[in-house]
Amino acid sequence: xxxxxxxxxxxxGVFFLAYAFARTRNVELFNASQLELDQLSGAINxxxxxxxxxxxxxxxxxIRHGRSRSCTYWLLAAMTCGGAFLVLKLAEFGAKIEAxxxxxxxxxxxxxxxxxxxxxxxxxxxxxxxxxxxxxxxxGGYSAASYSGVETGAAYWHMVxxxxxxxxxxxxxxx
Amino acid sequence: MKYKSQAVAKPYFIAAIGxxxxxxxxxxxxxxQYVVGDFLFPAIPFNVARMVHTNLLIVWLLFGFMGxxxxxxxxxxxxxxxxxxxxxxxxxxxxxxxxxxILSYLLVPYASxxxxxxxxxxxxxxxxxxxxxxxxKIGIVVVALAMLYNLSMTVLRGRKTAINLVMLVGLWGxxxxxxxxxxxxxxxVKDKYYWWWVVHLWVExxxxxxxxxxxxxxxxxxxxxxxxxxxxxxxxxxxxxLISGLIxxxxxxxxxxxxxxxxxxxxxxxxLEPIPFFMMxxxxxxxxxxxRREHPNxxxxxxxxxxxxxxxxxxxxxxFLHTLAPVNFYTHGSQITAAHGHMAFYGAYVMVVLxxxxxxxxxxxxxxxxxxxxxxxxxxxFWLMTVAMVFITLFLTAAGIxxxxxxxxxxxxxxxxxxxxxxxxxxxxxxxxxxxxxxxxLLYIGSFFIKGKSEAATT
Amino acid sequence: MMKAATFQWLVxxxxxxxxxxxxxxxxxxxxxxxxxxxxxxxxxxxxxxxFMALQGAIAPWRWIVLxxxxxVLGLIGYAFHMAQx
Ligand code: HEM
Ligand code: HEM
Ligand SMILES: [Fe+2]
Numbered sequence: 001x002x003x004x005x006x007x008x009x010x011x012x013g014v015f016f017l018a019y020a021f022a023r024t025r026n027v028e029l030f031n032a033s034q035l036e037l038d039q040l041s042g043a044i045n046x047x048x049x050x051x052x053x054x055x056x057x058x059x060x061x062x063i064r065h066g067r068s069r070s071c072t073y074w075l076l077a078a079m080t081c082g083g084a085f086l087v088l089k090l091a092e093f094g095a096k097i098e099a100x101x102x103x104x105x106x107x108x109x110x111x112x113x114x115x116x117x118x119x120x121x122x123x124x125x126x127x128x129x130x131x132x133x134x135x136x137x138x139x140g141g142y143s144a145a146s147y148s149g150v151e152t153g154a155a156y157w158h159m160v161x162x163x164x165x166x167x168x169x170x171x172x173x174x175x
Numbered sequence: 176m177k178y179k180s181q182a183v184a185k186p187y188f189i190a191a192i193g194x195x196x197x198x199x200x201x202x203x204x205x206x207x208q209y210v211v212g213d214f215l216f217p218a219i220p221f222n223v224a225r226m227v228h229t230n231l232l233i234v235w236l237l238f239g240f241m242g243x244x245x246x247x248x249x250x251x252x253x254x255x256x257x258x259x260x261x262x263x264x265x266x267x268x269x270x271x272x273x274x275x276x277i278l279s280y281l282l283v284p285y286a287s288x289x290x291x292x293x294x295x296x297x298x299x300x301x302x303x304x305x306x307x308x309x310x311x312k313i314g315i316v317v318v319a320l321a322m323l324y325n326l327s328m329t330v331l332r333g334r335k336t337a338i339n340l341v342m343l344v345g346l347w348g349x350x351x352x353x354x355x356x357x358x359x360x361x362x363x364v365k366d367k368y369y370w371w372w373v374v375h376l377w378v379e380x381x382x383x384x385x386x387x388x389x390x391x392x393x394x395x396x397x398x399x400x401x402x403x404x405x406x407x408x409x410x411x412x413x414x415x416x417l418i419s420g421l422i423x424x425x426x427x428x429x430x431x432x433x434x435x436x437x438x439x440x441x442x443x444x445x446x447l448e449p450i451p452f453f454m455m456x457x458x459x460x461x462x463x464x465x466x467r468r469e470h471p472n473x474x475x476x477x478x479x480x481x482x483x484x485x486x487x488x489x490x491x492x493x494x495f496l497h498t499l500a501p502v503n504f505y506t507h508g509s510q511i512t513a514a515h516g517h518m519a520f521y522g523a524y525v526m527v528v529l530x531x532x533x534x535x536x537x538x539x540x541x542x543x544x545x546x547x548x549x550x551x552x553x554x555x556x557f558w559l560m561t562v563a564m565v566f567i568t569l570f571l572t573a574a575g576i577x578x579x580x581x582x583x584x585x586x587x588x589x590x591x592x593x594x595x596x597x598x599x600x601x602x603x604x605x606x607x608x609x610x611x612x613x614x615x616x617l618l619y620i621g622s623f624f625i626k627g628k629s630e631a632a633t634t
Numbered sequence: 635m636m637k638a639a640t641f642q643w644l645v646x647x648x649x650x651x652x653x654x655x656x657x658x659x660x661x662x663x664x665x666x667x668x669x670x671x672x673x674x675x676x677x678x679x680x681x682x683x684x685f686m687a688l689q690g691a692i693a694p695w696r697w698i699v700l701x702x703x704x705x706v707l708g709l710i711g712y713a714f715h716m717a718q719x
Contacts (some may be wrong), residue, residue: 002695003411007418007450013706014443020713027717043654047647050677054643057685061636103436110436152706158686165677166706168650169670173657174714 001152005159006144008122012163013117014138016170019111022072026107029175033108036099041092042172045085046164049123052081053161058132059137075134078157082127089120119160119167120170126160129153178249180256185539186266187242188532192620194235194273195525199613201228206606210599217279225281226306232520233271233304237315239528240385241269241322244342246535247329247392248326251332251342257325258272276307295602297503298359304372306354312356319350337406338395340389341413348381364428366430371427378519379423379448379490383416386527390482392457393534395474408458412451418449420573426498430507438500445498449491451524459483472537472544474553478530481561483521493518493568505583510575510598518568521560529619536623553622559615566608574601642680649673678703678711683695 023030059074096113103110136142138151142150176182205224207214215224226563240303249256256262279288285300292308299309307315324344330339333413355372391409395402425441428434459480470476491514497506506512533553537545544550653673656666682703683689688696 004414006698006702007415007447009702011443011447013702014446016706017441017709017713018439018443020710024713025716028679039657045649046650050643050646050650053681053685054639054646057639058636063641084699087396110439114436114440122322123660155686158681161685161701162678162681164674165681166674166703169674171711173653173670175657175712 001155007157008159009163011109012115012119014166015111015115016166019115021169022107022111028141028171029106030108033106033112034172034175036101037112037172038092038095039172041088042168045088045101046066046075048088048169049161049164050086051169052078052085053158055081056157060147060154063137063147063150064144068140068142071150072134072137075130075137079127079134082123082130082157086120086123089123093117093120115167115171119163122160123165129156158166176535177253178255179589180259180262180540181249182533183256183259183262183266184242184246184535186263187245188239188536189527190266190270190275191238191242192532194231194238196276196616197518197622198228198231198235199609199616201231203606203613204607206602206609209602210606221281223285226285227277229276229304230280230306234277235371236524237530238269239531241265242630243385243389243528243531243535244326244346246324246531246539247342247389248329248339249333251339251392252329253469254329254333257332258326259486260396261321261325261514265321268314269318272311272318274288276311279308280306290316297357299357302356302359302366304374305370312353315353316350319353320347323347323350327438336392336402337409338388341391341409343383343386345388349377350385352376352381365432367427368433373426375424375427376420379420379445380417382524383420383451384413386482386486387412387416387451387455387524389527389531390479391550392529394459394462395477396534397470397472397479398462399463399470400462400463404465405462408454408462409634412458415454416451419444419450423448426500429500429503442499446495448498450486452487452491456483456487457500470544472534472550474545474550475530476527477554477557478533481489481557482522482526482530485518485526485561486562487522488547488565489515489518489520489522489568493572505579506575508570511579514568514571514575516565517571521564526561545622546625548627549622549625552618552625556615556619556622559614561610563608563612565616567605567612568607570601570608574598574605577601599612639684646677646680649677653696667711667714667718671707675703675707678707 055074057077059071062068062071062074081123093113093116096109101109101113103113130153133150136149201224203216204219204240205221207229208221208224244261245256283291285306288308289295289300292300292310294309297309299312300306307311323343326343352373354460355369358369360366360369387409391405394400395405421444422440423439424446425433426445428437428441460483463476463480497503497511497515537543545553577598578594581589581597582591650673653670656669677702682696682699686699688699
């Protein structure tokens with residue numbers, strides 16, 4: 001799993017830098033286009049992902065003490081946040097598409113939509129992984145002695161969070 | 176050889192080697208036509224020779240993959256093949272269809288062939304690597320489905336391992352992506368999409384699974400390293416291959432009329448494609464260094480290591496060389512592409528099939544390994560072919576750089592043919608290297624006929 | 635232990651608020667670059683060391699991931715800085 005996570009971080013890292021350096025050649029365009037973004041929605045999404053990451057930490061702590069049931073609850077809380085993130089993100093994309101903006105509009109929106117969608121797919125995958133872990137925890141499949149599945153799922157979810165923590169200031173905030 | 180039915184692999188491998196020789200002969204013919212334009216005119220025009228060369232390559236690699244699958248799957252599943260008769264029947268169908276197709280390329284004008292084989296019903300002909308007439312294409316699908324049925328039944332009822340599952344998924348992918356070759360839209364951009372979805376998703380996607388499974392199988396056998404270790408490597412390698420390879424298709428979308436953002440997505444993802452190839456190299460060397468036994472088949476070990484190195488050089492290094500959009504802007508469709516195509520195909524797929532043949536053929540002939548002399552000759556053929564291919568690649572790369580310079584960069588660009596004229600020295604050198612490659616192939620074939628004291632069969 | 639996690643969560647939220655606040659305030663572009671990157675660095679470190687629990691993990695992983703964070707943020711800072719002058 002860690003190998004996977006590193007590979008993903010590498011891909012995102014390259015794209016972040018591509019964004020930053022593509023911007024140097026087109027600062028005005030990037031700044032103007034950035035003003036069209038919904039920063040509030042981005043900020044709420046940050047709060048959602050950070051909180052879900054925190055809930056996952058609590059879930060891991062619970063299972064470490066052998067408490068399957070409350071581990072499940074924390075995981076469900078985390079997934080609720082993840083689900084809310086996806087809904088908000090879809091609304092954001094929807095508004096952009098409504099406004100006639102696509103990946104071909106300009107370089108800024110190429111990155112915004114492309115990176116956003118790519119990250120979106122990672123949230124979806126993270127949700128699938130968390131869902132599988134939650135289901136198994138619900139059925140009592142983990143114990144204080146064996147919970148590496150929870151840890152692995154948690155690590156992936158934190159990676160998705162970590163990437164967003166950089167993506168948000170980079171694309172929504174810095175100008 | 177543990178199961179009798181594994182022996183159906185033998186005719187597949189023999190056919191593969193025979194067609195391999197044919198492929199190289201046509202490569203040499205073309206290589207000469209590059210510098211002596213009217214060589215064999217009008218009997219074998221360049222475009223026909225090219226079609227024969229590339230189609231023989233694909234067909235013999237498919238023979239190799241199929242043979243490998245028929246050998247590997249029963250052994251991994253720990254049971255006899257579901258139906259050896261079906262496998263043998265498919266062999267003959269494929270061989271006859273393949274031979275008929277190649278002969279028809281040589282004997283009939285392509286346009287007439289198209290007319291006679293129903294290309295007006297469903298137009299599928301005329302695209303590189305996928306030139307086969309409709310009946311042949313359908314034949315390939317039938318043979319592939321019969322094979323998949325046969326193998327899937329074997330795996331379903333037997334032991335499931337990482338190796339046989341990855342192999343099976345790879346073969347299913349191969350068959351499924353081939354279906355894109357039946358759609359040939361009039362829109363040139365779409366046409367290119369569908370073409371790459373076969374060609375790219377094969378060599379930089381599902382074929383990597385097949386290759387990984389074959390390599391892992393041979394490495395387990397010749398090194399005795401724990402299966403768990405090898406399977407972990409296999410999983411990581413194929414995960415990396417799929418992550419990078421699928422979106423990496425974008426490195427072919429740069430200039431074909433696809434949206435511009437593909438220059439970013441194609442560049443970034445395909446830049447990661449060398450990683451799985453690099454890991455295969457590390458994998459092979461690592462396993463051989465940690466070996467628990469000295470397998471008597473030294474030649475097979477050499478092929479396995481060689482596959483790792485050459486696949487990384489050809490696909491990883493030479494692929495990376497021209498995969499970034501700003502570089503590809505200049506190199507697209509030049510001799511650089513041909514250099515990469517040769518070394519990648521040889522280093523990855525030709526060599527992995529030869530690795531498998533080298534390991535299994537002695538076993539199917541009733542011994543653990545060939546005698547010393549036969550192995551020595553085989554290793555010589557390894558070095559001749561491999562070194563010759565390195566030189567072919569280097570000469571083509573040199574020709575490519577010069578070509579790009581003269582034709583695309585210089586202040587007063589030359590026309591295509593004028594630029595070709597300037598680099599003909601490199602084409603001559605390529606032809607000489609090709610002759611050495613041919614000697615390697617002949618030695619390789621010869622090594623099968625050398626008698627001598629051989630190691631007793633153990634596994 | 636979980637008290638610490640709750641505290642880290644609150645820090646993460648606060649840092650997010652600071653970054654958003656900075657971008658809303660009508661400061662010059664130059665002025666927000668360093669503080670926003672700094673808050674991001676802190677957030678990243680918390681997630682890596684605490685949430686992913688890489689602090690104290692077998693050596694290479696932590697350094698690779700932290701190194702990735704520093705490298706990416708550093709180069710982003712460099713690129714934005716270059717764009718301003
Ligand atoms: C074993 C694996 C591979 C094989 C067999 C292979 C083979 C080929 C072949 C035959 C072509 C020419 C297609 C044509 O007729 O136009 C081609 C093109 C290309 N390959 Fe590969 N390849 C492999 C892996 C890779 C990898 C890993 C990369 C990138 C890192 C790569 C990058 C490219 C690019 C950019 C082109 C297009 C060249 C152009 O624009 O003309 N290939 N490859
Ligand atoms: C195992 C060995 C070989 C493999 C895997 C191989 C593979 C290929 C492939 C994939 C292509 C299509 C390349 C592209 O579209 O860019 C090709 C074309 C070609 N090959 Fe080979 N080949 C091999 C050996 C040879 C040899 C020994 C020669 C001659 C000395 C040769 C001469 C040619 C020529 C002249 C072309 C046509 C290039 C063009 O259209 O400009 N090949 N081969
Ligand atoms: Fe490709």
